[in-house]
Amino acid sequence: MIGLVLRQGGIEFKQFVRTRESFVFTLLFPAMILLIFGSIFQGTIAGVPFKQYFAAGMIASGLLSSGFQNLAISIPIERDRGVLKRFRSTPMPKWVYFGGKFLQVFVIGVLATALLFVIGAFYGLKLPSTADKWFTFIWVFVLGLLACTLLGIAFSAAARTGRSGPAVVTPVALILQFISGVYFPFGSLPHWMQQIAALFPLKWMCQGMRSVFLPESFAAQEPAGSFELGKVALVLGLWCVAGLVLSLLTFRWTTKRDG
Amino acid sequence: MRNVSGLVYGARVTAAADPAISVSGLRKSYKDKTAVDGVDLVVAHGEIFALLGPNGAGKTTTVEILEGFRKRDAGEVSVLGTDPQQADGHWRAKVGVVLQGTGEFDELKVDEVVRHFARFYPDPADPDEVIRQVGLAEKAGSRTHTLSGGQKRRLDVALGIINRPELLFLDEPTTGFDPVARREFWELIRGLRDGGTTILLTTHYLEEAEELADRVGVIAAGRMIAVAAPAELGGRNTAKARVTWRGGSEETDTPTAVVQRLAAEFGGEVPELAVHRPTLEDIYLRMIANGEKA
Numbered sequence: 001m002i003g004l005v006l007r008q009g010g011i012e013f014k015q016f017v018r019t020r021e022s023f024v025f026t027l028l029f030p031a032m033i034l035l036i037f038g039s040i041f042q043g044t045i046a047g048v049p050f051k052q053y054f055a056a057g058m059i060a061s062g063l064l065s066s067g068f069q070n071l072a073i074s075i076p077i078e079r080d081r082g083v084l085k086r087f088r089s090t091p092m093p094k095w096v097y098f099g100g101k102f103l104q105v106f107v108i109g110v111l112a113t114a115l116l117f118v119i120g121a122f123y124g125l126k127l128p129s130t131a132d133k134w135f136t137f138i139w140v141f142v143l144g145l146l147a148c149t150l151l152g153i154a155f156s157a158a159a160r161t162g163r164s165g166p167a168v169v170t171p172v173a174l175i176l177q178f179i180s181g182v183y184f185p186f187g188s189l190p191h192w193m194q195q196i197a198a199l200f201p202l203k204w205m206c207q208g209m210r211s212v213f214l215p216e217s218f219a220a221q222e223p224a225g226s227f228e229l230g231k232v233a234l235v236l237g238l239w240c241v242a243g244l245v246l247s248l249l250t251f252r253w254t255t256k257r258d259g
Numbered sequence: 260m261r262n263v264s265g266l267v268y269g270a271r272v273t274a275a276a277d278p279a280i281s282v283s284g285l286r287k288s289y290k291d292k293t294a295v296d297g298v299d300l301v302v303a304h305g306e307i308f309a310l311l312g313p314n315g316a317g318k319t320t321t322v323e324i325l326e327g328f329r330k331r332d333a334g335e336v337s338v339l340g341t342d343p344q345q346a347d348g349h350w351r352a353k354v355g356v357v358l359q360g361t362g363e364f365d366e367l368k369v370d371e372v373v374r375h376f377a378r379f380y381p382d383p384a385d386p387d388e389v390i391r392q393v394g395l396a397e398k399a400g401s402r403t404h405t406l407s408g409g410q411k412r413r414l415d416v417a418l419g420i421i422n423r424p425e426l427l428f429l430d431e432p433t434t435g436f437d438p439v440a441r442r443e444f445w446e447l448i449r450g451l452r453d454g455g456t457t458i459l460l461t462t463h464y465l466e467e468a469e470e471l472a473d474r475v476g477v478i479a480a481g482r483m484i485a486v487a488a489p490a491e492l493g494g495r496n497t498a499k500a501r502v503t504w505r506g507g508s509e510e511t512d513t514p515t516a517v518v519q520r521l522a523a524e525f526g527g528e529v530p531e532l533a534v535h536r537p538t539l540e541d542i543y544l545r546m547i548a549n550g551e552k553a
Contacts (some may be wrong), residue, residue, distance in 0.1 A: 004378060011367065011375050018366035018402075082362035086418065087327065089356035090379040091348030254328060 004096050008254040009103025016074075016104055024110060026070055029114045030062040037183070038123050045185050046221045048214055053119045056213040057182035060144065060205035067105045068155065069149025075101075075156035079255055080163075089251035097102050098153060098247065105149045109141070126213065133147040133212045136229065140208030143236040147201045150243025157250035176202045187221045194223055200240045208232040275402030277340070279304045279426050279457040280325060285334035287320050294320040298334075307448070307458040309468035309489075313547055318461045319359055321478070322430050325459070326356050339426055353381050355424030355456075357432050361411045362405060370399040373417050380422040392450075393417045394443055408435035416444070420451065428449065429460045433467060445470050452530035465540040475539075477546055485546060494543040505530040 034055060041050040051127050078084050079093065079240060087097060128134050155172075159165040179193050180203040186194065197203040209220065211227035219226045280302040287295040295317040302308045310318045323329045324336065327343035327350075338341055341350045364372050373390055377383035390399050394412040398406060403414060412435055419427060431447075433441045441464075448471055452458060462468055468475050469489045476486040490496050500514040504521060511517050514534045521529045 002463075007378055009374065011371065014371070015364070030501050081365075082358065082360045083364060084362075085328065085358060085360075086362035088328070089351065089354075089358070090376060090422075091351040092379045093348065 001096070002132070004092070005099035005223055007101065008092075008096050008100025009107075011172075012100045012104035012108050016108065018073065019113075026065060027103070027112050030065060030112055031060050031072065031119045033061075034058045034116055034119050046218060047125075048218050051120075052125060053185065053210070053218075054183075055116065055123075055125045056209040057177075057180075057206045059113055059116050059213075060180075060202060060209045061177055061182050062116055062142065063112075063144045064111050064148050064173060064176065065151060066109040067145050068152040069169055070108065071101055071149060071152030072155040072159065072169040075153065076159040076165045076171055077162035078160055079156075079252065081094060084253045096253065098150075101153060102146065102149045105145060105152075109145045113141070128212050137212045138209065140153050140205060140212070140232065140236075142151045142209070143233065143240065144205035146200065146201075147205075147236050147239040147243055150240060150247050154243050154246035156252055157252055160256055176200055179203075181206050187223060201236055204232045204235045208236075277304075278337075278341045279306070279339060280308075280459060281335070281337045282321075282325070283335045285324065285327065285336060286323065286332045287317075287324060293329075293481055295324070296482050298478065298481070300476060300483065300486075302457060302459055304457050305452070305455055307452055307460065307471050307472045307474035310459065310461045310478055311463075311465070311468055311475055311543060312461075312485055316478045317481040319430055322428055322437055322459065322461055326354070326428055338340055352382075352422055353425040355419040355422055355452075357415045357419035357427070357429045359430040359461075361415050363411070366402055368402055368415055369395055369406070369417075370402055370552065372403060372414065373421060376418050377421050382423060383402055383421050385422050386421065389417045389421050389538040390446055392420075394440065409437060409440050412436065413440075413444075417446070424456060426457045426459070429458060429462075431461055431463065432463070433464065443468070444446045465538070469539045479547055489539050492539060493546055495537055495539070495542045497540075498537045501535045502533070503535065504532045 037054055037058075038051045039256070041054065044049050045053055075084075117125070128137055155169065156165075159168045176197075177199040179189065180200065181189065181197070182202070186197075186203070186206065187199070194203075207222065207227055208229065210222075211229060211232075222228070224231075278301045279532050282298060282299060282300040285298040285300075286293070294418060298317070298321055300308075300321075310321065312318050320329065320504075323345055324331050325338050327338075327346040330344055336344075339350065339353055340446065343350075346354075367375075370386065370390060377386045387399075390396055393416050394415050395410060395417065398410060403411065406414065412432065414496060419429070433444050436444060446469070446500045448458065448460075452471075458471075460468070472489055475489050475492055477484050477492070485492060487493070497511055499510040502509050502511060502514050502517045502521070509517055518529070518532065518534065521532070
């Protein structure tokens with residue numbers, strides 16, 4: 001069965017790579033944004049170059065776009081095309097399909113992040129220097145990506161047709177980025193906005209990434225005065241569970257028209 | 260063989276006690292429209308059954324309920340001994356499905372798709388062999404979005420038979436086929452039947468139903484209005500023949516006698532002589548017209 005998940009992931013990834021424009025844009029978009037904003041904002045926050053702050057947020061955003069946006073947009077299209085209905089007629093269980101999607105998202109996430117590292121290198125982005133920080137990076141990466149994947153699958157039920165997908169998904173992702181401290185220092189956002197952002201995973205993914213890419217001293221700029229890694233793990237873990245439950249409850253192989 | 264009713268064979272009589280498909284009182288409505296209004300249907304193991312009927316008559320709804328894609332409102336349904344609403348992977352492994360719409364895999368190649376689907380099943384057919392059977396051998400390495408409509412349909416059929424199904428559903432399988440491809444497809448279906456596969460087919464091509472089906476059922480406005488062997492549908496086998504010639508025509512139970520009489524009258528060749536038996540299409544069109552009046 002694990003073999004089947006790998007195969008399913010392989011075929012999903014193959015399809016994704018071969019749909020060249022979506023492949024290129026999914027990978028390039030966060031990199032372009034990093035390039036542009038990194039060039040515009042030259043200042044520092046609490047002694048940390050804004051670029052460094054922004055890179056941490058962009059890595060988290062890249063995971064959001066690899067998992068959440070990618071799946072919440074592409075799954076309704078596959079559903080419209082009848083690809084899912086065809087899978088439904090086979091004995092393949094749902095979780096193999098979900099697993100295949102996660103593998104696809106995982107590889108895209110790794111590539112997108114690697115590209116951000118490369119772009120970041122031109123700006124003097126400092127990569128984590130200790131094993132400890134790398135360990136944090138890895139679990140935030142995996143947990144965040146898993147939450148985004150499951151939420152992407154769950155949210156794919158929101159778009160009733162493939163055409164409405166981007167219209168439904170893009171605003172959600174953009175708003176989350178604005179309120180979660182990707183484009184602006186989270187500590188300087190209004191309190192109520194911070195409270196709302198704290199309900200969603202992106203804020204915690206950004207915070208986890210800041211703990212990896214920013215110096216310890218920056219923790220004082222966080223609303224709680226620390227990076228709250230325990231809470232990051234807890235919230236992302238809860239979102240994984242919620243995403244899984246929602247996916248299992250709302251996932252549709254067929255369109256509403258199909259009764 | 261196909262003109263002989265299934266009941267003639269002893270084996271099929273026993274099979275009838277445990278049919279491949281058994282449906283009674285099936286109903287399904289969408290919002291304000293009744294799509295299926297009390298359909299009864301029994302398909303024996305090893306039989307090819309064709310569902311005929313105009314667009315919107317309830318064929319696809321019926322078939323998709325049997326395939327486990329839609330929930331019914333009322334009625335008893337058993338497919339291979341299981342209620343498709345409760346279908347599990349084990350059941351799906353025994354059932355082949357060719358849906359009405361093609362599911363497009365776009366950027367994948369034909370052989371990649373067929374090979375991938377083979378992996379879902381415990382005892383699949385050889386993917387290369389299936390690709391050859393459906394006539395896509397030359398396109399095996401092509402991306403699916405480059406296939407023509409008829410070729411995409413063949414890919415659908417390949418995915419429907421890759422699991423060597425006990426029961427195969429074909430919903431308008433030959434739409435978009437050219438006449439040669441259609442005949443090749445019929446050969447493929449006969450081969451599956453000879454291998455023991457039960458087949459439920461919907462089609463708009465009456466010729467196809469006549470070529471393939473042991474029995475046909477006509478659905479109109481959500482009801483099954485007739486079930487019979489193609490040669491016997493609507494009393495076709497006992498219907499009058501029409502003899503026509505230059506300057507005359509006559510309906511008769513004894514066309515041979517009429518032709519002999521005409522030959523005598525004309526003293527040899529009868530100009531423009533033709534003897535027409537009602538085709539399946541004639542019978543079908545009459546049934547649908549009557550059904551809609553009723």
